[in-house]
Amino acid sequence: MQSSSSSASTPAAASGLVFDLGSAAGVPETHAWPGVNEYPSVESAGRDVVPVVDMGVACPDATRALARAADEWGVFLLVGHGVPREVAARAEEQVARLFVLPAPDKACAGRRPGEPTATGYGRPPLALRFSKLMWSEGYTFRAATVREEFRRVWPDGGDDYLRFCDVMEEYDREMRALGGRLLDLFFMALGLTDVQFATGETERRIRETWTATMHPILCPEPERAIGLTAHTDSGFITLIMQSPVPGLQLLRRGPDRWVTVPAPPGALIVMLGDLFQVLTNGRFRSPIHRAVVSRERERISVPYFLCPPEDMTVAPLASALLPGRKAVFRAVTWPEYMEVKHKVFGTDAPALEMLQLQVDEEEQGERAATT
Ligand SMILES: C=C1C[C@]23C[C@@]1(O)CC[C@H]2[C@@]12CCC[C@@](C)(C(=O)O1)[C@H]2[C@@H]3C(=O)O
Ligand SMILES: O=C(O)CCC(=O)C(=O)O
Numbered sequence: 001m002q003s004s005s006s007s008a009s010t011p012a013a014a015s016g017l018v019f020d021l022g023s024a025a026g027v028p029e030t031h032a033w034p035g036v037n038e039y040p041s042v043e044s045a046g047r048d049v050v051p052v053v054d055m056g057v058a059c060p061d062a063t064r065a066l067a068r069a070a071d072e073w074g075v076f077l078l079v080g081h082g083v084p085r086e087v088a089a090r091a092e093e094q095v096a097r098l099f100v101l102p103a104p105d106k107a108c109a110g111r112r113p114g115e116p117t118a119t120g121y122g123r124p125p126l127a128l129r130f131s132k133l134m135w136s137e138g139y140t141f142r143a144a145t146v147r148e149e150f151r152r153v154w155p156d157g158g159d160d161y162l163r164f165c166d167v168m169e170e171y172d173r174e175m176r177a178l179g180g181r182l183l184d185l186f187f188m189a190l191g192l193t194d195v196q197f198a199t200g201e202t203e204r205r206i207r208e209t210w211t212a213t214m215h216p217i218l219c220p221e222p223e224r225a226i227g228l229t230a231h232t233d234s235g236f237i238t239l240i241m242q243s244p245v246p247g248l249q250l251l252r253r254g255p256d257r258w259v260t261v262p263a264p265p266g267a268l269i270v271m272l273g274d275l276f277q278v279l280t281n282g283r284f285r286s287p288i289h290r291a292v293v294s295r296e297r298e299r300i301s302v303p304y305f306l307c308p309p310e311d312m313t314v315a316p317l318a319s320a321l322l323p324g325r326k327a328v329f330r331a332v333t334w335p336e337y338m339e340v341k342h343k344v345f346g347t348d349a350p351a352l353e354m355l356q357l358q359v360d361e362e363e364q365g366e367r368a369a370t371t
């Protein structure tokens with residue numbers, strides 16, 4: 001990851017909200033990341049083809065494709081998802097309108113620095129621990145409190161405000177419904193039956209959502225800057241809508257390389273998060289990814305985070321444990337895990353290791369063999 005070379009004791013992003021990067025002639029030292037080209041960037045081709053899952057096809061095929069994509073990549077492009085194109089287009093249009101507002105309007109809705117789960121405009125929590133600044137702006141909000149949140153941007157209400165809220169609520173309904181369908185498919189891939197979904201308390205409660213929008217800005221020297229540095233997402237599943245401009249990259253190992261995710265119109269990206277890795281006891285992994293910037297093409301991405309409710313204790317699902325296998329992660333709540341992440345942002349330490357339980361490999365193997 002590019003973190004160690006760019007982290008330092010004085011976080012550059014701890015204060016200061018608004019950045020007028022759009023008109024910059026070059027990348028200033030404050031935004032120049034030394035490790036951006038540490039590994040080569042490759043297009044999705046050959047053995048690096050990012051998997052595509054079609055939810056519109058018959059069930060056994062979709063489940064199989066999803067299980068393979070989750071096992072091998074932890075990320076995939078989703079088509080046949082049932083979210084109407086017009087709904088996605090309206091949401092993207094509103095997000096674009098939000099970002100072109102004058103800087104002082106956006107600053108009124110600034111994110112309170114230092115709070116791991118804060119909402120508002122500004123830099124994401126990840127940015128707080130790095131000495132270098134990222135070439136993007138973002139807005140994080142909870143779907144459930146969109147009207148309250150955006151009163152900070154449009155204090156007098158009015159048509160722009162109402163239109164924004166209506167569209168985002170419509171988008172939320174579609175994404176939430178898709179999240180439910182997708183989770184059912186994941187549970188099927190894990191071998192849970194319909195009856196178990198309905199009765200399993202944990203399975204039923206994975207429905208809390210956040211929406212965060214990132215807007216990587218045009219950059220005069222994209223090879224020196226980064227939109228969003230390398231990280232894993234913390235929640236269960238992130239559903240990303242992006243403009244038809246590639247920018248998301250996945251770190252693939254051996255040899256290490258950044259694979260660029262294509263951006264076919266209408267497809268969504270599904271990215272698994274750390275707590276899904278906990279839930280599946282390490283079977284489905286959260287991939288390291290980042291967002292790069294471009295000289296010519298504006299890109300908006302709207303990640304929709306499916307996270308646990310704050311009071312839910314997340315632990316490996318009993319149904320995800322293979323026979324004879326023990327849980328390899330300890331139980332954790334979302335706020336506790338965000339505290340862990342905050343401690344490791346800007347370092348190379350994987351946050352999930354902090355949840356790892358000591359399980360004797362040999363004993364694990366023997367137990368599995370005898371059951
Ligand atoms: C729901 C959330 C996930 C997130 C933290 C947040 O509370 C809102 C912003 C999200 C985001 C977006 C950019 C990358 C990331 C690591 C970050 O710093 O803020 C993720 C967070 C996450 O998944 O940990
Ligand atoms: O811009 C993107 O496609 C991804 C953004 C992202 O990784 C995030 O918000 O966590």
Ligand SMILES: [Fe+2]
Nearest residue numbers: 231232233289
């Ligand atoms: Fe991410």
